[in-house]
Amino acid sequence: xxxxxxxxxxxxxxxxxxxxxxxxxxxxxxxxxxxxxxxxxxxxxxxxxxxxxxxxxxxxxxxxxxxxxxxxxxxxxxxxxxxxxxxxxxxxxxxxxxxxxxxxxxxxxxxxxxxxxxxxxxxxxxxxxxxxxxxxxxxxxxxxxxxxxxxxxxxxxxxxxxxxxxxxxxxxxxxxxxxxxxxxxxxxxxxxxxxxxxxxxxxxxxxxxxxxxxxxxxxxxxxxxxxxxxxxxxxxxxxxxxxxxxxxxxxxxx
Amino acid sequence: xxxxxxxxxxxxxxxxxxxxxxxxxxxxxxxxxxxxxxxxxxxxxxxxxxxxxxxxxxxxxxxxxxxxxxxxxxxxxxxxxxxxxxxxxxxxxxxxxxxxxxxxxx
Amino acid sequence: xxxxxxxxxxxxxxxxxxxxxxxxxxxxxxxxxxxxxxxxxxxxxxxxxxxxxxxxxxxxxxxxxxxxxxxxxxxxxxxxxxxxxxxxxxxxxxxxxxxxxxxxxxxxxxxxxxxxxxxxxxxxxxxxxxxxxxxxxxxxxxxxxxxxx
Numbered sequence: 001x002x003x004x005x006x007x008x009x010x011x012x013x014x015x016x017x018x019x020x021x022x023x024x025x026x027x028x029x030x031x032x033x034x035x036x037x038x039x040x041x042x043x044x045x046x047x048x049x050x051x052x053x054x055x056x057x058x059x060x061x062x063x064x065x066x067x068x069x070x071x072x073x074x075x076x077x078x079x080x081x082x083x084x085x086x087x088x089x090x091x092x093x094x095x096x097x098x099x100x101x102x103x104x105x106x107x108x109x110x111x112x113x114x115x116x117x118x119x120x121x122x123x124x125x126x127x128x129x130x131x132x133x134x135x136x137x138x139x140x141x142x143x144x145x146x147x148x149x150x151x152x153x154x155x156x157x158x159x160x161x162x163x164x165x166x167x168x169x170x171x172x173x174x175x176x177x178x179x180x181x182x183x184x185x186x187x188x189x190x191x192x193x194x195x196x197x198x199x200x201x202x203x204x205x206x207x208x209x210x211x212x213x214x215x216x217x218x219x220x221x222x223x224x225x226x227x228x229x230x231x232x233x234x235x236x237x238x239x240x241x242x243x244x245x246x247x248x249x250x251x252x253x254x
Numbered sequence: 255x256x257x258x259x260x261x262x263x264x265x266x267x268x269x270x271x272x273x274x275x276x277x278x279x280x281x282x283x284x285x286x287x288x289x290x291x292x293x294x295x296x297x298x299x300x301x302x303x304x305x306x307x308x309x310x311x312x313x314x315x316x317x318x319x320x321x322x323x324x325x326x327x328x329x330x331x332x333x334x335x336x337x338x339x340x341x342x343x344x345x346x347x348x349x350x351x352x353x354x355x356x357x358x359x360x
Numbered sequence: 361x362x363x364x365x366x367x368x369x370x371x372x373x374x375x376x377x378x379x380x381x382x383x384x385x386x387x388x389x390x391x392x393x394x395x396x397x398x399x400x401x402x403x404x405x406x407x408x409x410x411x412x413x414x415x416x417x418x419x420x421x422x423x424x425x426x427x428x429x430x431x432x433x434x435x436x437x438x439x440x441x442x443x444x445x446x447x448x449x450x451x452x453x454x455x456x457x458x459x460x461x462x463x464x465x466x467x468x469x470x471x472x473x474x475x476x477x478x479x480x481x482x483x484x485x486x487x488x489x490x491x492x493x494x495x496x497x498x499x500x501x502x503x504x505x506x507x508x509x
Binding site: 271284286290307310312313314315316317318319320321322323325326327328329330331332334 | 419420421442444447448449450451452453454455456457458459460461462463465466467468469470471509
Binding site: 045046048050051055 | 257259261279281322326
């Protein structure tokens with residue numbers, strides 16, 4: 001594996017094996033957190049995300065203009081089971097690959113006639129956390145064929161491209177160096193299965209897109225805008241890379 | 255809306271000591287952090303949280319920015335009569351919240 | 361003692377500029393302790409401070425406190441004060457208990473601005489005071505992303 005990864009570091013665009021280097025040893029993000037953080041995540045009362053799940057649950061039944069999520073989708077515990085595990089996905093209505101938060105807004109605006117929910121708002125994160133919870137424990141299972149394929153390829157290319165002043169690609173840390181320590185932290189595999197998550201660094205929950213923007217910031221690269229193609233493409237590639245891993249959203253992260 | 259959650263055991267024996275768990279959504283902003291444009295984010299904290307049980311105060315905490323965001327507390331109470339447990343809290347901007355749970359004493 | 365006076369004493373803050381955790385100085389917390397005990401010397405021990413020896417992140421550190429006490433009307437803990445000597449505001453929280461609590465125990469999550477000693481002072485019925493301390497090593501994240509929102 002070492003020689004293969006050194007070779008991968010030398011090329012900047014993707015012409016690599018289809019299977020991620022960690023295949024067979026895929027590990028969720030919680031395995032790279034401290035014992036305290038893991039304990040917090042698995043405690044359904046103390047996990048701060050429970051506050052946002054409760055908010056999302058309340059939003060689910062709340063009427064906007066006489067309509068509600070529940071009005072079309074019924075009991076989320078049934079209708080949303082497995083849904084988050086299949087995102088990002090190609091959406092015919094949008095004509096492109098979208099993530100779950102964009103799908104939620106599609107319903108909020110189109111189905112309920114309400115105003116779009118802002119990125120990283122309590123309302124949007126609450127709904128996303130509540131819906132993601134219904135996939136907890138289920139394997140990630142995204143489609144990358146057909147109209148989604150070009151987006152997946154763009155995500156894969158970006159994943160292997162060195163960027164920023166630190167000139168690092170995602171793969172340099174999350175394939176070549178996972179399990180090693182960086183200052184006091186253990187580098188994770190960068191699996192997306194815990195998001196939206198409560199990040200102690202932020203003192204609040206955030207989306208996977210916020211976390212990815214933070215990575216761009218971390219290597220001193222310009223951060224792609226929320227909802228940008230770069231971020232959605234990365235989300236799709238990461239979800240494919242995580243295929244089969246059990247969802248653990250809504251998680252707690254340092 | 256200041257959201258909070260409370261957890262008490264489903265039922266408790268008279269005179270037994272049971273645990274109450276409370277979590278409140280609040281940023282507990284320290285007043286030392288800066289935003290993306292370098293401006294200080296102002297102080298914003300829950301200062302006071304109290305719990306009554308059957309109308310009588312059984313727990314109180316004065317807190318500040320040294321308590322983590324989304325304050326979480328676990329405290330013990332002796333089970334007396336069945337009754338309502340009410341937790342109220344208030345912050346430095348005059349906002350307050352309240353949650354309650356029924357304590358069933360066997 | 362009155363809460364307002366306690367908090368006023370605890371405002372040992374520096375000017376409102378950015379305060380990186382590693383630059384925090386140890387404050388002199390003796391006046392804080394004096395204010396709690398009205399000048400009396402607290403007895404050492406009798407308090408279990410549950411804190412991880414190494415906290416991965418200073419933003420949220422789990423804290424448990426246990427004071428040995430029968431919690432009877434005659435002999436109980438009335439209040440527990442938590443002080444963090446390197447925090448910009450060393451007075452972290454004051455918990456009020458009584459015989460109705462059954463046990464002198466409390467748990468919460470606190471913030472620690474860097475490696476430091478946490479001091480806990482318990483106020484008992486009959487004007488008695490106890491004190492205990494625990495050292496916590498606080499680590500910092502490698503990929504900090506303040507401002508990434």
